Amino acid sequence: MRVAVTNLTFGYDYRTVLKDVSFKVNSGDFLAIVGNNGSGKSTLIKCILGINKIPPKRITLDDVDITEFKNFKSIGYVPQKFDDFNYEFPITVNEILQVSRYNKVTEDEKLELLDKIGILELQNENINELSGGELQRVFIVRSLMNNPKLLILDEPTAGVDKANVEGFYKTVNELNKEGITIMLITHNINESKANFTHTLSIHNGEVVMKEVLRGDDE
Ligand SMILES: Nc1ncnc2c1ncn2[C@@H]1O[C@H](COP(=O)(O)OP(=O)(O)O)[C@@H](O)[C@H]1O
Ligand SMILES: [Mg+2]
Numbered sequence: 001m002r003v004a005v006t007n008l009t010f011g012y013d014y015r016t017v018l019k020d021v022s023f024k025v026n027s028g029d030f031l032a033i034v035g036n037n038g039s040g041k042s043t044l045i046k047c048i049l050g051i052n053k054i055p056p057k058r059i060t061l062d063d064v065d066i067t068e069f070k071n072f073k074s075i076g077y078v079p080q081k082f083d084d085f086n087y088e089f090p091i092t093v094n095e096i097l098q099v100s101r102y103n104k105v106t107e108d109e110k111l112e113l114l115d116k117i118g119i120l121e122l123q124n125e126n127i128n129e130l131s132g133g134e135l136q137r138v139f140i141v142r143s144l145m146n147n148p149k150l151l152i153l154d155e156p157t158a159g160v161d162k163a164n165v166e167g168f169y170k171t172v173n174e175l176n177k178e179g180i181t182i183m184l185i186t187h188n189i190n191e192s193k194a195n196f197t198h199t200l201s202i203h204n205g206e207v208v209m210k211e212v213l214r215g216d217d218e
Contacts, residue, residue: 001062001074001150001181002027003048008058010047017043019205025198027149029215030173030182034189035202041185042080044202045152048183049077061150076143078136080154080185093130093138094123097145105145113141117171133160133168140171151175153184157191169195 003025010018017040046052059066114120157165169192201209
């Protein structure tokens with residue numbers, strides 16, 4: 001999926017968080033977004049997800065203005081630390097996947113996805129028993145059930161130990177090679193520079209650096 005952000009300024013109440021942000025993501029890119037805490041990274045991706053409402057002519061998704069865009073199901077989203085989710089009650093991995101099954105994914109396809117993302121053996125586990133990294137993978141499987149063209153991961157490796165970070169990037173890299181466009185927020189740009197095609201650095205709501213690591217454009 002192509003994403004184009006043009007002169008986006010956005011804030012909550014009276015405070016401006018994003019200031020004149022512009023950048024492009026091409027189909028097949030693997031973009032890493034970096035920046036300090038509070039710099040506006042999560043706010044930016046919530047604009048792209050249609051969660052934060054913005055005026056027309058600021059963001060297009062596959063050349064459709066976001067204010068006209070309908071197909072948000074084609075964007076997979078794994079939120080930061082599951083701030084937006086709270087499962088205080090016991091629920092298994094399978095049940096979570098069941099709840100969010102908009103598309104008619106067959107049982108076999110679901111098992112295939114669990115296997116591919118490396119959590120087939122966790123399907124009957126209570127999600128409260130999972131590590132942060134395992135929970136990330138559950139949410140990746142969940143988003144893959146909608147066959148996304150764009151996968152957005154907000155700090156997926158925060159608090160995940162080094163060995164698991166490597167495994168995680170291997171998985172995400174495979175998804176990218178299969179053609180899924182990836183936008184990934186991270187604190188540590190060096191943890192997987194070999195996988196990223198582009199980086200975008202944000203400081204205090206402003207884009208301070210854009211880097212092309214692989215590929216052709218800009
Ligand atoms: N829903 C919200 N309402 C008001 N302020 C918010 C909201 N979400 C984030 N903020 C503020 O916007 C700023 C940027 O936050 P955020 O986008 O989460 O930064 P980052 O993801 O880079 O750490 C912070 O000062 C944060 O407190
Ligand atoms: Mg954030």
